[in-house]
Amino acid sequence: GAGVSQTPSNKVTEKGKYVELRCDPISGHTALYWYRQSLGQGPEFLIYFQGTGAADDSGLPNDRFFAVRPEGSVSTLKIQRTERGDSAVYLCASSRQVTDTQYFGPGTRLTVL
């Protein structure tokens, strides 16, 4: 079946702009996670959803970052007033239940100029 999909695959923006990154999880998966991966590093947890609610947002670096999952399926990661340090690959993962294996999407590469 279809895996996790993310759009866009690449996003180039200017410092100070607002961006939205989209994640479509595997159908039927109730848990959804966002991670951020800097070059040469492992992914770092940002936030996870169980259904529609953000169950743990402890990894969000500051209040410029926000994520929603209004209908318990698609999720959008929103970044306001982007900074050059936000440049990274943003990965989305989903799992059937919160304790199950997480399957990752291809990521969105964000470049802030």
Next chain:
Amino acid sequence: GESVGLHLPTLSVQEGDNSIINCAYSNSASDYFIWYKQESGKGPQFIIDIRSNMDKRQGQRVTVLLNKTVKHLSLQIAATQPGDSAVYFCAETRTGTASKLTFGTGTRLQVTL
């Protein structure tokens, strides 16, 4: 803070040989460990996992070993193939919590012909 790390950043093996990738973890409360493979430009791909009530688990051409005494796990790849070339991450989590994964920095596996 608690972290998961890898001993070797780059591992070069000949095609057909066996590969062993090592990982040390520091959180003694972790009870679920996963190996992911990440090819360039792609998201992490699940390979194999193991829970703390086991010390060995085998998949197709891969074996994961867990030594809780020294907080170490390894990934063994039998008969390494060119398609195995990638960065390998171990990740850990503690079930019953948020299930957010903590990743190490990764080991690059290079398969030579």
